[in-house]
Amino acid sequence: MQRSLVFVSWILWLSLFLSVQESSRAYAAQQAPSAPASSAPAPPRQPRAKTEEEFATYRRFIREPNPEEQIRIIEDFLLQYPDSELKEYAFQAATQAYQAKNDYPRVLTYGELTLAENPDNLVALLILASAIAERTGKNDEDRDEKLTQAAEYARRALDVLPRLPQPAGVTAARWEQTKREAAASSHAALGMVNLIREDFVMAESELKRSADLASQPDPVTFYRLGLCYSFQKKYDLAVEALDRADSVGGIKITTPDGGRRDLVAEAREFALKSREALGSAGTGSEDSPGQPLGAPTAPAP
Numbered sequence: 001m002q003r004s005l006v007f008v009s010w011i012l013w014l015s016l017f018l019s020v021q022e023s024s025r026a027y028a029a030q031q032a033p034s035a036p037a038s039s040a041p042a043p044p045r046q047p048r049a050k051t052e053e054e055f056a057t058y059r060r061f062i063r064e065p066n067p068e069e070q071i072r073i074i075e076d077f078l079l080q081y082p083d084s085e086l087k088e089y090a091f092q093a094a095t096q097a098y099q100a101k102n103d104y105p106r107v108l109t110y111g112e113l114t115l116a117e118n119p120d121n122l123v124a125l126l127i128l129a130s131a132i133a134e135r136t137g138k139n140d141e142d143r144d145e146k147l148t149q150a151a152e153y154a155r156r157a158l159d160v161l162p163r164l165p166q167p168a169g170v171t172a173a174r175w176e177q178t179k180r181e182a183a184a185s186s187h188a189a190l191g192m193v194n195l196i197r198e199d200f201v202m203a204e205s206e207l208k209r210s211a212d213l214a215s216q217p218d219p220v221t222f223y224r225l226g227l228c229y230s231f232q233k234k235y236d237l238a239v240e241a242l243d244r245a246d247s248v249g250g251i252k253i254t255t256p257d258g259g260r261r262d263l264v265a266e267a268r269e270f271a272l273k274s275r276e277a278l279g280s281a282g283t284g285s286e287d288s289p290g291q292p293l294g295a296p297t298a299p300a301p
Contacts, residue, residue, distance in 0.1 A: 047085035058086050067097040088117035095127055107131050120160045122182060129154035129189035138196050147193045154189040157182065177215060184213035188221055195224055204228040219245040223264055226271065235275035242268040 049055035
């Protein structure tokens with residue numbers, strides 16, 4: 001299942017803003033006359049283009065909206081400028097372009113190349129945390145290894161966030177909202193990790209934090225929160241979360257035979273029938289989570 005477009009749109013905006021701002025400032029500083037010596041400590045040196053042509057090519061791939069064309073420009077850039085200080089941004093942009101193409105292996109490759117240049121690259125951490133969690137099945141042989149890696153990326157993103165400086169030209173309120181969106185994305189990935197691990201209590205906690213932090217409701221978050229509630233026999237809460245998911249667009253997928261499935265509707269039907277089979281008001285149970293006798297098969301996360 002693909003990530004919510006809410007989070008993807010935010011990540012693309014953040015990437016474009018931070019990358020263009022930092023490199024533009026660095027290039028402008030490189031071209032400016034040297035300032036008189038000062039006793040104040042110099043700020044950390046930012047990556048910069050060595051020539052005007054390199055910087056122009058960099059701006060082309062950052063601004064290119066078509067993933068195929070963007071990848072072509074990035075490949076040319078890396079061939080032409082193999083020692084560029086802007087490789088981090090090239091790898092990051094490639095990660096996003098392959099994410100848009102739904103090319104998971106190359107998302108991993110370029111995401112990891114980005115982190116090799118800068119272990120604190122927020123965009124790469126968020127994309128990898130989400131992508132790995134999304135593509136890991138509960139029966140995968142290397143499930144635990146992959147989920148541990150996804151959780152590590154998500155937690156590192158949460159650790160990086162408080163240390164990021166507020167960009168020039170961005171209001172404090174806007175920057176705070178941006179950091180909340182990033183935290184929401186990290187908690188959503190941790191929620192998915194715990195959902196696959198069948199730690200429904202922890203998954204519920206992480207998904208609720210994600211929902212609380214996001215400025216716009218994400219149907220995927222509320223769908224998965226509904227599943228957590230169902231698996232804990234909290235059926236009223238499950239129906240409430242799934243109704244919320246449906247109200248903000250729901251989740252509909254195309255099957256291999258060309259048919260259509262409404263995942264939110266299926267999960268809601270499961271919750272309603274399970275509540276009826278359990279013969280309770282659906283307010284939760286102190287018993288261990290499980291599927292009640294006579295209930296339908298639970299939907300997958």
